[in-house]
Amino acid sequence: MHTTMQTILRINGREARLDHDPRITLLDALRERLGLTGTKKGCDQGQCGACTVLIDGRRVLSCFSLVAAVEGEVTTIEGLSGEDGPLHPMQQAFLDRDAYQCGYCTPGQIMSAIACVTEGHAGSPDEIREYMSGNLCRCAAYPKIVEAVQQAAPHMRGETA
Amino acid sequence: MPTLIGQPTPRIDGRAKVTGRASYASDEPVANPAHAFLLTSFIARGRITGFDFAEAKAVPGVLDILTHESVGSEAKPPKQASGGPTTTTMEDDQVWHDGQIIGIVLADTYEAAREAGFRVRVHYAAETPAASFDAAGAERERRDDGEHQDYAIGDAEGALGAAEVTLQAAYATPTQHHNPIELFTTTCAWENGNLTIWEPSQFVYGLRANVAGQLGIPPERVRVISKFVGGAFGSKGGATARTAWIAVAARRLGRPVKLVATRDQGFTIATYRAETRHRIRLGATRDGRLTALVHEGTEVTSRPSRYNVSGNETTARLYACPNILTRVDIVHADRNTPGFMRAPPETPYMFALESAVDELAEKLRLDPIELRRRNDAKTDPVSGLPFAGRRLMACFDEGAARFGWADRNPRAGSMRDGEWLVGLGCASAVYETNIAACAARVSLRPNGTARVEVAGHDIGTGAYTVVAITAADRLGLDASVIDVAMGDTTLPAAPLAAGSSHTASLANAVAAACEMVRDRLARAATTRNAGPLAGRDPGTLRLVDSCLTAPDGVAEPLSDAVSRLSPGVVEAFAENIPDGAPPDAMGKLHAGTNPILRGYKRSDVAAYAFGAQFVEVRVHARTREIRVSRMLGAFAAGNIVNPIAAHSQYMGGMIWGLSAALLEKTELDDSAARYVNDNLSEYHIPVCADVRDVEVMMLPDDDDRANPLGIKGLGEIGIVGMNAAIANAVHHATGRRIRELPIRIEDLL
Numbered sequence: 064m065h066t067t068m069q070t071i072l073r074i075n076g077r078e079a080r081l082d083h084d085p086r087i088t089l090l091d092a093l094r095e096r097l098g099l100t101g102t103k104k105g106c107d108q109g110q111c112g113a114c115t116v117l118i119d120g121r122r123v124l125s126c127f128s129l130v131a132a133v134e135g136e137v138t139t140i141e142g143l144s145g146e147d148g149p150l151h152p153m154q155q156a157f158l159d160r161d162a163y164q165c166g167y168c169t170p171g172q173i174m175s176a177i178a179c180v181t182e183g184h185a186g187s188p189d190e191i192r193e194y195m196s197g198n199l200c201r202c203a204a205y206p207k208i209v210e211a212v213q214q215a216a217p218h219m220r221g222e223t224a
Numbered sequence: 225m226p227t228l229i230g231q232p233t234p235r236i237d238g239r240a241k242v243t244g245r246a247s248y249a250s251d252e253p254v255a256n257p258a259h260a261f262l263l264t265s266f267i268a269r270g271r272i273t274g275f276d277f278a279e280a281k282a283v284p285g286v287l288d289i290l291t292h293e294s295v296g297s298e299a300k301p302p303k304q305a306s307g308g309p310t311t312t313t314m315e316d317d318q319v320w321h322d323g324q325i326i327g328i329v330l331a332d333t334y335e336a337a338r339e340a341g342f343r344v345r346v347h348y349a350a351e352t353p354a355a356s357f358d359a360a361g362a363e364r365e366r367r368d369d370g371e372h373q374d375y376a377i378g379d380a381e382g383a384l385g386a387a388e389v390t391l392q393a394a395y396a397t398p399t400q401h402h403n404p405i406e407l408f409t410t411t412c413a414w415e416n417g418n419l420t421i422w423e424p425s426q427f428v429y430g431l432r433a434n435v436a437g438q439l440g441i442p443p444e445r446v447r448v449i450s451k452f453v454g455g456a457f458g459s460k461g462g463a464t465a466r467t468a469w470i471a472v473a474a475r476r477l478g479r480p481v482k483l484v485a486t487r488d489q490g491f492t493i494a495t496y497r498a499e500t501r502h503r504i505r506l507g508a509t510r511d512g513r514l515t516a517l518v519h520e521g522t523e524v525t526s527r528p529s530r531y532n533v534s535g536n537e538t539t540a541r542l543y544a545c546p547n548i549l550t551r552v553d554i555v556h557a558d559r560n561t562p563g564f565m566r567a568p569p570e571t572p573y574m575f576a577l578e579s580a581v582d583e584l585a586e587k588l589r590l591d592p593i594e595l596r597r598r599n600d601a602k603t604d605p606v607s608g609l610p611f612a613g614r615r616l617m618a619c620f621d622e623g624a625a626r627f628g629w630a631d632r633n634p635r636a637g638s639m640r641d642g643e644w645l646v647g648l649g650c651a652s653a654v655y656e657t658n659i660a661a662c663a664a665r666v667s668l669r670p671n672g673t674a675r676v677e678v679a680g681h682d683i684g685t686g687a688y689t690v691v692a693i694t695a696a697d698r699l700g701l702d703a704s705v706i707d708v709a710m711g712d713t714t715l716p717a718a719p720l721a722a723g724s725s726h727t728a729s730l731a732n733a734v735a736a737a738c739e740m741v742r743d744r745l746a747r748a749a750t751t752r753n754a755g756p757l758a759g760r761d762p763g764t765l766r767l768v769d770s771c772l773t774a775p776d777g778v779a780e781p782l783s784d785a786v787s788r789l790s791p792g793v794v795e796a797f798a799e800n801i802p803d804g805a806p807p808d809a810m811g812k813l814h815a816g817t818n819p820i821l822r823g824y825k826r827s828d829v830a831a832y833a834f835g836a837q838f839v840e841v842r843v844h845a846r847t848r849e850i851r852v853s854r855m856l857g858a859f860a861a862g863n864i865v866n867p868i869a870a871h872s873q874y875m876g877g878m879i880w881g882l883s884a885a886l887l888e889k890t891e892l893d894d895s896a897a898r899y900v901n902d903n904l905s906e907y908h909i910p911v912c913a914d915v916r917d918v919e920v921m922m923l924p925d926d927d928d929r930a931n932p933l934g935i936k937g938l939g940e941i942g943i944v945g946m947n948a949a950i951a952n953a954v955h956h957a958t959g960r961r962i963r964e965l966p967i968r969i970e971d972l973l
Contacts (some may be wrong), residue, residue, distance in 0.1 A: 094251075110905045164455075167455055191912070203910065205911075207875075209912065
């Protein structure tokens with residue numbers, strides 16, 4: 064039960080070899096072992112969406128994913144842009160629209176919003192509202208989150224220079 | 225003079241927030257931490273008779289398990305900001321409420337601590353608990369005057385007896401929990417007898433003083449760091465029991481300890497908005513002038529605490545009425561101690577008053593806005609003092625025009641859109657203008673950049689940006705070159721970020737420090753004779769566009785002005801004690817007490833922000849599904865420092881109101897006195913799809929009687945009128961008057 068196992072994770076374009084407790088979730092591994100604290104713990108029960116990351120482009124709740132079971136390339140909020148470089152269009156849109164207040168759910172919102180666009184679910188405000196409803200924002204920035212997704216979507220699709 | 229105050233400014237911490245680099249307390253790296261898991265009680269009343277740790281201690285990686293038996297004497301209970309004594313935790317074997325902290329498992333990993341936590345067996349001598357109002361064993365008492373006050377103006381009972389029209393109704397609001405998305409976390413580390421605490425906090429100086437007092441060490445040996453807070457809404461304002469115990473754990477292990485409490489534990493280890501009941505009696509003339517107002521409230525609290533919010537201190541002051549009577553009773557039950565939650569007094573009490581006003585308007589066949597106009601107070605009905613700005617009716621008039629109130633058919637149940645019954649409702653919003661003592665340090669460099677240090681708190685309000693805007697405005701710089709440090713007790717003392725006071729408190733202190741910098745530069749420039757401003761009156765010089773500038777336009781570059789005084793930086797430290805605050809306010813702040821000056825306890829004016837809130841609801845004719853299709857808030861809340869963040873805060877407050885009125889209720893198991901829906905899928909808060917059109921109007925409201933910068937604060941007023949506006953709209957849609965929140969489908973069947 065308490066043996067250690069080893070998993071090689073691919074995160075933000077790098078490989079991380081992790082000796083770990085088999086019970087550890089991807090969320091706790093990111094935060095407590097790999098120093099990637101941009102991914103947040105809000106409920107640890109798959110209910111709030113704050114821990115959303117992308118695995119091979121699909122949105123995944125990292126609190127519900129055991130490290131041992133992760134397959135594919137993991138992208139976290141830290142993987143979207145360089146330290147001082149240009150922001151990802153979705154990050155820029157959240158900044159431009161003030162689509163946050165405390166900022167705690169924001170990394171999860173942004174990861175989810177990127178997937179919302181790539182899934183083809185950003186066609187209308189109603190569709191965005193529906194497909195962004197897995198990410199809770201207690202500060203209630205929702206109308207501005209919808210605006211941010213609308214702003215970023217054409218940039219992500221390459222429709223705007 | 226052009227001013228940056230009031231100009232839309234993107235948050236200076238925005239990039240950190242969208243890149244994941246904003247450092248919340250549990251993100252801060254500490255070396256080799258042990259992980260803590262809280263043991264919490266499974267009963268609500270009784271005593272712990274023993275623990276069985278055999279299985280738990282056999283879990284590999286477990287380091288220690290702390291209980292009252294091992295460490296009970298090492299910490300005292302935290303002092304509460306309000307209400308007096310609170311429940312104990314591991315100080316002894318007593319269980320005061322379900323979910324009370326009774327032990328802490330420490331292990332090398334979180335996984336081991338959690339598993340061991342589930343393997344601890346606890347033995348209790350349980351007693352039957354009282355969960356809330358009406359339970360056998362709940363104790364009722366009248367709330368004495370003290371922190372809060374009852375009012376008896378004129379002869380309310382007599383006026384009611386003589387009134388041409390009367391209205392009497394009872395209202396109720398439920399238990400609600402803040403549920404910020406960030407959990408209640410604490411990391412503690414000791415070094416050479418000095419304790420560092422990383423914990424999300426609305427009051428780092430308060431937490432420092434409190435934990436120092438609990439542990440019996442000088443506050444100077446405690447440092448609290450809280451750079452970003454992942455939502456608070458009142459829940460992170462006071463010291464909770466967990467912090468001192470994690471400090472004790474770290475001291476025993478000789479190793480940092482990190483606690484990330486679980487979501488369900490957050491319902492019982494911190495505070496909540498207690499359930500309330502109200503009886504309102506109104507007397508009026510036939511033409512709608514109030515002759516009597518009686519507002520009696522009852523609130524639940526824990527066994528030892530007298531915490532209450534007494535929102536009838538606000539409802540007594542909103543409308544002109546010669547005869548006013550208020551009273552508050554509190555009911556002690558076997559519960560954790562409640563505490564501040566967004567607009568603590570107004571959210572429940574204004575639901576009652578503003579519903580009753582709507583009911584009275586219907587009875588009088590008057591438009592509800594017109595009824596409010598006829599009773600618009602010119603002076604504070606309790607104190608007789610003038611208001612420091614009162615634009616309530618301007619908010620109604622401009623809001624109503626924008627919202628299309630004139631198109632409303634006043635008859636309930638008369639408006640329909642296909643399958644949907646449509647209802648429009650409105651309510652007044654009001655919140656007192658508070659300010660507290662605060663210190664700040666400003667350092668201006670010759671290269672035209674500056675640093676501001678203040679131990680303030682950005683709980684999502686945009687406080688970092690408010691500080692930058694204020695300093696930039698006063699120093700004649702761009703906000704982007706101001707470096708702001710906050711959330712650390714090594715910085716100059718700042719008060720509790722609560723009561724919609726933080727912007728006013730921080731900005732006025734920062735402005736005072738900037739004025740000291742300007743004054744030093746101006747005196748040097750005018751008295752040391754080399755330079756274009758020699759011989760001028762220093763009081764007339766201003767810092768504008770990176771220059772020290774005289775009224776006639778003669779200017780000296782900032783670099784020259786600064787270099788004259790120092791090759792490095794010109795620095796000023798200011799303590800701002802607001803007029804009317806006690807002179808020892810700064811001492812109180814250092815001692816961990818929030819030195820707040822409340823807008824209704826002043827001797828010169830009654831200082832309040834006002835607003836009018838409008839809601840359109842749609843109730844499905846058959847399923848009775850309730851949707852809020854439109855909401856509009858028009859607010860006159862003093863000078864706005866940053867319209868971008870202000871808009872977000874108003875909007876967030878209004879959506880909080882939607883949530884309070886239609887979704888949020890912590891359900892109690894009455895026999896166990898236990899919260900049932902203690903998770904985010906069963907404790908309902910709005911998701912993106914629940915929120916449609918939200919419009920915010922900010923009316924000018926410039927009154928420097930509020931404070932020198934005329935800032936009134938707006939974190940709370942956005943929620944204040946929403947409960948009633950929605951209930952009033954539901955009534956308009958359906959003809960059903962719902963007097964108990966939240967309003968749910970089953971109430972309309």
